[in-house]
Amino acid sequence: MMSLCHNKINISCVKSSWSNDIRASLYSLMVLIILTTVVGNLLVIISISHFKQLHTLNNWLIQSMATVDFLLGCLVMPYSMVRSIEHHWSFGEVFCKIHTSTDIMLSSASIFHLSFISIDRYYAVCDPLRYKTKINILVISLMIFISWSIPALFAFGMIFLELNFKGAEEMYYKHSHCIGSCSVFFSKTSGVLAFMTSFYIPGSIMLCIYCRIYFIAKGQARSIHDAKQKVQIGLEERNGISRSRGRKAAKTLGIVMGVFLTCWCPFFVCMVMDPFLDYTIPPTLNDALIWFGYLNSTFNPMIYAFFYPWFRRALKIILVGKIFQKDSSRSKLFSE
Incomplete structure (x- = not known):
């Protein structure tokens, strides 16, 4: 028998018809994702905040991104979990707008941070001699400000001013609006704008x-190989270190791009195409793709923190409780 979210049949959404076993399995999976996201990003925040050796400009960006992902895990994902599994929203219309706006803001802010971190790494690897003059405290502060402010203005402005379905009101009330739902709806114009702002532009960067x-790392490796017979041993070793760092940066950014595209590309492609397909994409598929996108925030601390030896050392100090010892903040995590 069909279960409704509201007793007025003609305006009520239909509740989930999944069995208790399926819902229990989905709750277990999503709780695991949420806990991994929250704990992983919290460890990054604690590490960078506590250990003085990690107080660098580049790590400010990583800490800011970890804060975004931590808040996404705490404030957004639990409510999204209930909505996705129960197919019902019981927290009110106003909180629905707040939740949707916060969801769009934090997801977009996480992507913005990834883009700015790649810019920082570009100057560190490709122009190291001028890195400190180009990437200073003012530039990093501006990057962090943009990463928070633009997604916030875009998300809350669009949802609370109801610009997301402006010009497509008839389609909205036909396809998405019912009592007990809290799904984001985009018109053709707002969908393209959200796609460009939150995904295409930062992703292209x-x-x-x-x-x-x-290509720069590859060119450096080729030049070093050709010059091996003409340089002194000490210079060759330094070039070897430079080549190794270039390869490591290229590999790390390659992993970042792969995870980012795998997690977010399916959702944004479906989101921008749905209005042009007369909203025929099933809501269940949209929910699944949103959670696939959330996984990017789950993987971010693993990529940007735990891939580096000094973060693993910081993690060990935290987990064994040595962080509470006197002067633990001055622990040496890597050679200067």
Whole structure:
């Protein structure tokens, strides 16, 4: 028998018809994703905040991104979990707008941070001699401000001013509006704008920078190989270190691009195409793709933190409780 969210049949959404076993399995999976996201990003925040050796400009960006992903896990994902599994929203219309706006804001802010981190890594690898003059405290502060402010203005402005379905009101009330639902709806114009702002522009920046770093690192490796017989041993060792760093940066950004595209590309492609397909994409598929996108925030601390030895050392100190010892903040995590 069909279960409704509201007793007025003609305006009520239909509740989930999944069995208790399926719902229990989905709750277990999503709770695991949420806990991994929250704990992983919290460890990054604690590490960078506590250990003085990690107080660098580049790590400010990583800490800011970890804060975004932590808040996404705490404030957004639990409510999204209930909505996705129960197919019902019982927290009110106003909180629905707040939740949707916060969801769009934090997801977009996480992607913005990834883009700015790639820019920072570009100058660190490709122009190291002028890195400190180009990437200073003012530039990093501006990057962080843009990463938070633009997604916030875009998300809350669009949802609370109801610009997301402006010009497509008839389609909205026909396809998405019912009592007990809290799904985001985009018209053709707002869908394209959201796609460009939150995905295409920052994603294109990341892709271009990755390609640039890859070809520069490859060119440096070729030049070093050709010059091996003409340089002194000490210089060759330094070039070897430079080549190794270039390769490591290229590899890390390659992993970042792969995870980013795998997680977010399916959702944004479906989101921008749905209005042009007369909203025929099933809501269940949209929910699944949203959670696939959330996984990017789950994987971010693994990519940007735990891939580096000094973060693993910081993690060990935290987990064994040595962080509470006197002067633990001055622990040496890597050689200067």
